[in-house]
Amino acid sequence: MYRNRALQVRVANIKEETSTIKRFTLQAIDDTILPPFSGGSHITTFLPQPTGILDRHYSVFNLTAKTGLLEIAVRLAEDSTGGSYYWHHHVQVGDVLSVSYPKNYFPLSFQAKHHAFYAAGIGITPFLSMMAELTEKNKTFELHYAAKSKEQCAFYDYLHEAFPNQCHFYFSNGEDKKRISPTQLLNHRIGTHVYFCGPESMIQDFATSAKTYGYPPFHVHFERFAPRPMKEQHAFQIRMKRKETELEVPANATLLDVLLQNGIKIPYSCRVGGCGTCEIKVTEGEIVHFDSFLSEEQQKSNRTMLSCVSRGKGRLVLDL
Numbered sequence: 293m294y295r296n297r298a299l300q301v302r303v304a305n306i307k308e309e310t311s312t313i314k315r316f317t318l319q320a321i322d323d324t325i326l327p328p329f330s331g332g333s334h335i336t337t338f339l340p341q342p343t344g345i346l347d348r349h350y351s352v353f354n355l356t357a358k359t360g361l362l363e364i365a366v367r368l369a370e371d372s373t374g375g376s377y378y379w380h381h382h383v384q385v386g387d388v389l390s391v392s393y394p395k396n397y398f399p400l401s402f403q404a405k406h407h408a409f410y411a412a413g414i415g416i417t418p419f420l421s422m423m424a425e426l427t428e429k430n431k432t433f434e435l436h437y438a439a440k441s442k443e444q445c446a447f448y449d450y451l452h453e454a455f456p457n458q459c460h461f462y463f464s465n466g467e468d469k470k471r472i473s474p475t476q477l478l479n480h481r482i483g484t485h486v487y488f489c490g491p492e493s494m495i496q497d498f499a500t501s502a503k504t505y506g507y508p509p510f511h512v513h514f515e516r517f518a519p520r521p522m523k524e525q526h527a528f529q530i531r532m533k534r535k536e537t538e539l540e541v542p543a544n545a546t547l548l549d550v551l552l553q554n555g556i557k558i559p560y561s562c563r564v565g566g567c568g569t570c571e572i573k574v575t576e577g578e579i580v581h582f583d584s585f586l587s588e589e590q591q592k593s594n595r596t597m598l599s600c601v602s603r604g605k606g607r608l609v610l611d612l
């Protein structure tokens with residue numbers, strides 16, 4: 293939706309962080325600097341594909357000594373034929389690409405007395421900029437980071453050197469096997485905010501445990517780069533009250549897709565239920581929520597839904 297406000301960037305450097313993760317340094321194509329960003333921000337990259345433009349979101353950081361650069365890290369997904377495959381197999385130093393301005397749907401809380409980050413695998417990336425920001429602001433934090441091994445632990449050397457007292461590593465293979473566990477959430481002092489980023493199962497485990505251990509909802513933060521998986525997806529009908537139109541949302545499409553395909557302009561951004569941009573008011577029908585943005589109370593009210601991920605049972609009447 294914000295592609296028309298894209299930035300042109302040149303790939304200045306590519307570094308292999310692990311056998312499956314590459315780090316890309318992006319610079320402005322002229323002598324200017326790229327926009328600044330706050331801890332936890334991401335950019336959307338717009339990749340040219342034979343079938344059109346592929347949008348992909350990546351956390352941004354800048355571990356270089358130069359200001360005005362944007363860096364992203366991309367893990368090659370095992371069966372990728374799209375975004376990560378393109379980054380790993382086609383993108384070269386010197387290429388010019390389109391990216392969005394940085395946006396932040398995973399910001400640091402400045403009410404926190406302490407910040408505890410839990411990352412698994414490529415989930416480390418939003419915490420790189422957060423730790424840089426907290427260091428600059430002289431705030432306290434700790435990182436718990438799980439990977440298969442030291443070799444598969446992206447940014448291990450940097451983290452170990454830059455934050456020796458704040459980083460705790462958990463490797464599931466090798467001699468010093470150690471598992472990251474949600475029970476560690478019990479160790480934080482009152483006023484700590486906890487942040488999770490990693491595979492869906494890890495986010496769900498940690499978020500559920502944080503709730504069980506009595507963390508207030510606004511002390512718990514997590515970021516998804518893909519929509520929450522759904523066991524089964526059914527088609528449903530929508531009626532747009534003001535337009536007096538009925539449409540079907542097939543099982544393999546989102547409500548947002550159907551609205552856009554039918555020329556109904558709905559603002560959107562993350563497409564994973566994390567930013568709230570695509571919110572729609574609902575006047576009748578039962579909503580099935582799959583977002584991670586609305587509060588429990590808002591979800592229970594059954595009055596509003598995020599059209600990029602949430603669905604309906606039977607028929608919904610939308611305030612459109």
Ligand code: FES
Nearest residue numbers: 561562563568600
């Ligand atoms: S576009 Fe972000 S929640 Fe739907």
